[in-house]
Amino acid sequence: MRLGYPAAAIRAAEAPLLDAGRGPVLMRTAAAGLAAVCRRDLIEARGCVTGARVVVLAGAGNNGGDALFAGADLSRRGARVTVVDVLGRLHPEGAAALRAAGGDIEPLGAESAPLTARAELVIDGILGTGASGSLRAPLDTFIADWQAAASGTGSARRQRVIAVDVPTGVDATTGAVGAVHVRADRTVTFGGHKAGLLLPGGADAAGELALVDIGLDLAPFRPTVEAPEPADLAVGWPFPQPDMHKYTRGVLGLVAGSHRYPGAGLLTTAAAVSTGLGMLRLLAPDEVTAAVLDRCPEVVTEPGRVQAWAVGPGAPDTLLMRRAIIEAENRSLPLVIDAGGLGLLTRPLETTCIVTPHAGELVDLLGRLTTGVPTRAEVEADPVTHAVRAAQAFEGVIALKGRRTIVARPDGSVVAPPPGPAALATAGSGDVLTGILGALLATTAEHRVAERSGPYDQADWSGPATDIAILAGLAVTVHGLAGHRTTHASGLPAAVEDIVLGLKAGSAGAGTGQNDGRRGE
Ligand SMILES: NC(=O)C1=CN([C@@H]2O[C@H](COP(=O)(O)OP(=O)(O)OC[C@H]3O[C@@H](n4cnc5c(N)ncnc54)[C@H](OP(=O)(O)O)[C@@H]3O)[C@@H](O)[C@H]2O)[C@@H](O)CC1
Ligand SMILES: [K+]
Incomplete structure (x- = not known):
């Protein structure tokens, strides 16, 4: 049985750990779990990580941080990693780790959508549980342009999209999706399932779910969604x-x-x-x-x-x-x-x-x-x-x-x-x-x-x-x-x-x- 929690509950469960100075450890754990899923998918799709064209879409917050550390891991293992700095600001330590591992960082521009459309793997680390309101320009236009370019490539092997914690444009609590949102093959989520990943709208956008344990204690919080699985x-x-x-x-x-x-x-x-x-x-x-x-x-x-x-x-x-x-x-x-x-x-x-x-x-x-x-x-x-x-x-x-x-x-x-x-x-x-x-x-x-x-x-x-x-x-x-x-x-x-x-x-x-x-x- 998957249990879904509102974003506020997950953030409240994180708070004592952040207060205790464990934020960087949580992020490293989350990123390691994310990178492991990315590696597994690349190996399944193409036999190895080396040489894979990976685009990391990184936002300005910790969701981007997770994606940058995972991108650094893939780059160290020989993937060709390019980061698109989607919101004009990056998680500083994550960006430093990515550069140190040999990855490139580019600002959002006219080339970003076709570049992203050509990637074998796209990691969506734009927005996570810190998202509020509908997608601000030019983020919405970029996502729409990327999706249009990707569907127009005619490539026999479709690119894989892995969302970090929540697909960008999905409300983590309600699952509501805007007209423009990321459609992932897989979503790697941290600490506990966000309710929105299990509900109509969000569940379709999220694709397969992978949960990475980052040591949150969710016992004090009541889930708002129970999602039975065949094993139940x-x-x-x-x-x-x-x-x-x-x-x-x-x-x-x-x-x-x-x-x-x-x-x-x-x-x-x-x-x-x-x-x-x-x-x-x-x-x-x-x-x-x-x-x-x-x-x-x-x-x-x-x-x-x-x-x-x-x-x-x-x-x-x-x-x-x-x-x-x-x-x-x-x-x-x-x-x-x-x-x-x-x-x-x-x-x-x-x-x-x-x-x-x-x-x-x-x-x-x-x-x-x-x-x-x-x-x-x-x-x-x-x-x-x-x-x-x-x-x-x-x-x-x-x-x-x-x-x-x-x-x-x-x-x-x-x-x-x-x-x-x-x-x-x-x-x-x-x-x-x-x-x-x-x-x-x-x-x-x-x-x-x-x-x-x-x-x-x-x-x-x-x-x-x-x-x-x-x-x-x-x-x-x-x-x-x-x-x-x-x-x-x-x-x-x-x-x-x-x-x-x-x-x-x-x-x-x-x-x-x-x-x-x-x-x-
Ligand atoms: N904390 C932890 O312990 C752990 C957290 N973890 C990870 O952190 C994630 C949460 O990170 P977070 O809180 O930094 O928020 P995040 O989702 O990155 O977005 C914030 C940025 O987005 C912007 N922005 C917001 N709405 C927008 C919109 N509509 N359109 C455009 N921009 C918008 C907003 O801008 P602002 O509103 O400040 O101007 C700000 O710059 C969580 O999902 C998980 O992945 C894990 O590493 C595990 C440990
Ligand atoms: K995301």
């Missing part, structure tokens, strides 16, 4: 235990599918069953249950006791959905509400609940719960702010679906799972997610209380995995993995059915098979 499934997934029977493993009540949309009932059911649970009770019209039983004969179509509810895919019967919601509230059962169920939400619910709108549905939801409703485009441009707003208005967890799904809690913190493949943007994909999430809620409902501080409480997690927002993050992670798996296996975009098969095949990671009967390894 091995810890957080509710694996069946040997002493379980079908009722203790978890029973999901599902209200999905209708005369108009029978397929949604089938897809949600198939996904829940493939995810694994003790029993699934489906409440739907006969034509839906008949199709489901044909494919999933283990499904029970009678009402009865359940441990969690999932309602909404495929425009189900309103009365059935209302009954499920009331029962969830009366018995304090966890509940996922999707699609057709969202229209019933006009007030906060009296139970643990997660709702899963896409941007358009979030607009409608906000319209029923608040005043000052955003447009769909505004939600898509700033999903985090609007998901948090909805979570606060609804007093519950919101999973705002999109290319990067964001799970927001009312306290303003978010879970940001990795994005799935583009192939997941297809009708029925959301039904599958609801099925996975419903199965997870059912299978964690029973041991929620007993294991609250149990094996899920890993030192590197800020909360137990039975937290509904984390479970949603894991559900999205598995959904994405299943999509990736089927996309890659066939070489063709996945159909929704393939995504369910991807779940079944169990590669969706640690989720099935590999770790049966064990947890927390």
Whole structure:
């Protein structure tokens, strides 16, 4: 689990070390980690460091200092390093080290953009956590000119861009990006992940993340973003235990599918069953249950006791959905509400609940719960702010679906799972997610209380995995993995059915098979 901190928290964690005079040591440690990543990438791309054309874009502060010391390291190892002094002032010791190692320094000028575009490796050390406001001229023009020149080179082997701490133009705390910003293949960040590197906008600009430990103590600070990774499934997934029977493993009540949309009932059911649970009770019209039983004969179509509810895919019967919601509230059962169920939400619910709108549905939801409703485009441009707003208005967890799904809690913190493949943007994909999430809620409902501080409480997690927002993050992670798996296996975009098969095949990671009967390894 990657934990993201606001820039202010990272700077506050640095402060006692700086006060103790350890600033230069921190910078040397950061720069050494950065240089190691640069060397590894160069060796991977071209076999060696010697002779590599490297351009260091250095700003005036410590971010530039990191880049200059890393540039000195590469220069000592035979790379041809040129520094562009982008803001007209350089970190003095870093600049001296670079010169002593044989590197060149040039002021920003007309030649800087084409020079940068020709480099094999560009190190972006212009701005880090000290950035404020939008990019000042001529910095913005230079970055745009470089990117235009680089895309116009027609070179078969694209240059690598490594950002120092944060790509320039990305807000380290919110991930907001301006029209012009650095797009990196990799970002080497120091001390702790900046929240903005894990959020929409910033995460795409940052590329792969590498974290260099510089000895910061972040324990006193609360992360604002948790970003699950596939490896977290091995810890957080509710694996069946040997002493379980079908009722203790978890029973999901599902209200999905209708005369108009029978397929949604089938897809949600198939996904829940493939995810694994003790029993699934489906409440739907006969034509839906008949199709489901044909494919999933283990499904029970009678009402009865359940441990969690999932309602909404495929425009189900309103009365059935209302009954499920009331029962969830009366018995304090966890509940996922999707699609057709969202229209019933006009007030906060009296139970643990997660709702899963896409941007358009979030607009409608906000319209029923608040005043000052955003447009769909505004939600898509700033999903985090609007998901948090909805979570606060609804007093519950919101999973705002999109290319990067964001799970927001009312306290303003978010879970940001990795994005799935583009192939997941297809009708029925959301039904599958609801099925996975419903199965997870059912299978964690029973041991929620007993294991609250149990094996899920890993030192590197800020909360137990039975937290509904984390479970949603894991559900999205598995959904994405299943999509990736089927996309890659066939070489063709996945159909929704393939995504369910991807779940079944169990590669969706640690989720099935590999770790049966064990947890927390
Ligand atoms: N401290 C530590 O312990 C460690 C810090 N480390 C590293 O230091 C980084 C933070 O360094 P930092 O604080 O020096 O700020 P930094 O990001 O280099 O930028 C400041 C400069 O940018 C300028 N500027 C600002 N906004 C601008 C804009 N929109 N457009 C244009 N210019 C703008 C600003 O100008 P000013 O506002 O002062 O006029 C000033 O000159 C951190 O990310 C990490 O990489 C590591 O070595 C580990 C140890
Ligand atoms: K940077």
